[in-house]
Amino acid sequence: MTAMLPTTELALLRRIATEQATRRVPSLVAAVVRDGEIAWSGARGRVDGQTPGDDTQYRLGSITKSIVAAVVMRLRDEGKLDLNDPLDKHVAGTSFGASTIGQLLSHTAGLTAESPGLWWERTVGDDWKALETSLATDSLKHRPGARFHYSNVGYGVLGEVIARHRGTGWFDAVRDEILTPLGMTRTTPEPAAPFAPGLAVHPFADVVLPEPSHDAGAMAPAGQLWSTINDLARWTTFVGGHTGGVLRPETVAEMRDMVTVDDGDVWTSGYGLGMQLVRTQGRALAGHTGSMPGFLACSLIDPATQTGALVMANSTAGVALVQLAIDLINLTEEHEPRFPAEWVPSIVDSSALALTGLWHWGPTAYHLRMLPDGNFSLAPAEGSGRASRFRPVSDDVWLGLDGYYAGETLTVGRDASGVARSLDLATFIFSRTPYAPDAPIPGGVDPDGWRA
Known part of the structure; x- marks a missing residue:
């Protein structure tokens, strides 16, 4: 970890302390990354009577989607699929087979937001066949490609695409192709001690209620994973371009490109290929948020400055994690602004x-x-x-x-x-000159040239 100035660390710690106290969060952990490594981390609250550490697990929720998307992009780079392919080419027979892989990645496939039946985040999940059957009718809410419509179901479907191509479960592919190469050994589908319990905080009293945690089955690729500050910091720097050979930097940059907006014509938030995008105060941030019963998480990075922030909390609601992450980035840049790189001549052809x-x-x-x-x-x-x-x-x-x-x-x-x-x-x-006669100007150039 690169040391920051004591004044910077105090400002960052005060910001998360204020959030934890005013929002009544059982526990909250956060970190700032710079240039591919953790520059600062801090925590407030208690887990099992102790201050949580950088190795304490919290549930990631929908940050899982970005990691799943990275496997899909690996399949694309290997030539096994194209983002314009209809789903039918890879998982045949569904009622939404005309939606494309790219549309599923960017939440523009028109699919229903949630899986039919019981609230999937709080119940034991079914397998793919049961999910597919439940989507046999009324699964498309919008014409594919027409608009942004966030769909947890879409990522359950992408998990099946991965399983069909890899011949293994979605998490096995994620672990072998993303987590292990990046050193994210504490990112798992089920909690492994030490971990924070999922809690809901009463809106009118200072008491908490334990939240259930189940294997979401075929919906798991939408939000199953648990992780730590150490591991999520590695993922955050991956999003910023430190890809560790898992994907080409150009592919990760493509994932960060805006595909659709979710807030109108002059957009401040949008979505790429498995990435949430935020524009604020002259910054273009990429990453993802996550929520599951008992947990909230956020990971954002500015690829231009390579400064990012990540926050995790064990509370069902009430924590403004996106703004908190943005504030941590801004505090870092304000207290420790970067010097421009020294200019040096270079060898050119x-x-x-x-x-x-x-x-x-x-x-x-x-x-x-x-x-x-x-x-x-x-x-x-x-x-x-x-x-x-x-x-x-x-x-x-x-x-x-x-x-x-x-x-x-x-x-x-x-x-x-x-x-x-x-x-x-x-x-x-x-x-080289306006309408030069020696250039192949379409339509030719008047032989008399320029005139008064």
């Missing part, structure tokens, strides 16, 4: 260097710059407009990474002597 500088899309000037990570940026020289970063794919071929041109191909056009004369970006031609 001379042919790539020759491409930088001024280009024109019609009469509009653009700047092409090389970035420190070896990528390129193409952006208007003045004002706002279509700007994107590009990754080299092969000689003179780049792939758009973000913005309007995300996923589009940029190709450098050269003359017979090898000099770059144009950039072809999804049929838009950029030339």
Whole structure:
């Protein structure tokens, strides 16, 4: 653990102490991560008469979904499925087989929020066949792809997709492919001592009631797992990009990309591929929240700064964990702001260097710059407009990474002597001068050129 300043640690501890006291939480544990490791952790309240520690288990609830999603993305990267595949291709015969894998991951499949029958979070779960039978009618509440509709059922279905491909239970795949490689040895489907008991706090008196905890069966991939500060910190840094070889960083970044919003046109919260997304105070955070009877949890990280926070509590309701996690991140950044990395010159390929500088899309000037990570940026020289970063794919071929041109191909056009004369970006031609006659401008250039 990297030490923080005593003033920072005091501010962080005071924040969680205030939350635990004012919200009447039996126990609460929290941590801040920076650059792939725990920078601070703290706890308030009691578990079995003791202050809980970094190895005390709490139930994760829906943070389980993100971990399940990581296995699905591994299947995608292995070529075993495509996010656009209909469910029928992998689990045939359901009443919602036209919904795609990507829609299930992003809660846009239109599936009902909860499994039919008894409240699944408080009762012993059935197997897949029983869940599938219960969904035979009235399982679709919205047209697939039409809108965000959070569905615990969708992740029960994804657990079955994993089981069909791996030939084993969903948790076995999660353990072998995610938890063990990341060193998350204290993340389990059932509690293992030391663990906090699930409790509900009476709304009008300072008394508590034990909550039940059962194996959710086929619904378990929606919220079964238990974990610790040590393990959840490792997962939080994974979401930030420290993937430990479990997934490519590009795949985790794809999971963090916004697929849908759940709060209107100007969004502050949304959902990616198994990831909840939060925009606040200039930060773009990714992670997930979780709740099960007796427990609340939250894990969020800012990939841009690599600062994140995680909180777990054994209370059914009443704790503002998202805001608490955001406050822990903000306190850390305020008390210990990062210094920008020292600028140093870098070695660049001379042919790539020759491409930088001024280009024109019609009469509009653009700047092409090389970035420190070896990528390129193409952006208007003045004002706002279509700007994107590009990754080299092969000689003179780049792939758009973000913005309007995300996923589009940029190709450098050269003359017979090898000099770059144009950039072809999804049929838009950029030339060194406005409408340069020696560039392949669509429609040609008036032979008389510019005139008064």
